[in-house]
Amino acid sequence: MPAKRSFVPKYCLHKPSGFAYVRISGKVIYLGEYDSPGSKEEYGRLITEFATNPTATTKVAASITVVELADAYWQYAEGYYVKQGKPTSGLNNVRLAFVYYGSCMPQVQPINLARWLLRLSGNPCSTRAE
Secondary structure (H helix, E strand, O other): OOOOOOOOOOOEEEOOOOEEEEEEOOEEEEEEEOOOHHHHHHHHHHHHHHHHOOOOOOOOOOOOOHHHHHHHHHHHHHHHOEEOOEEOHHHHHHHHHHHHHHHHOOOOOHHHHHHHHHHOOOOHHHOOOO
């Protein structure tokens, strides 16, 4: 009878980004900059957690809401979609995408999403994507 094989997930390098990651139970978890003390500490914590309970699902420490993500992207887009100091049509396209998302996904924090959409330039519900 063959001996049981022990499996310890490996500390890996994601070459395009330079980040460290580990694959646990089929999920890839990014740990931070490769070979940094913080990423090695996080790897040790995750491996210890996995060793004590290998069937438990791994929880990612940081989580954000859809509204927080949309707000962060909107702030980025306001600086990116600018030509000669004026917003380009790309910024309006982003706004329209958020309006469409808000109308198609009302179950995702509808009150917060509606308030956030109203903060965008103008009334987002007054324009229609053709």
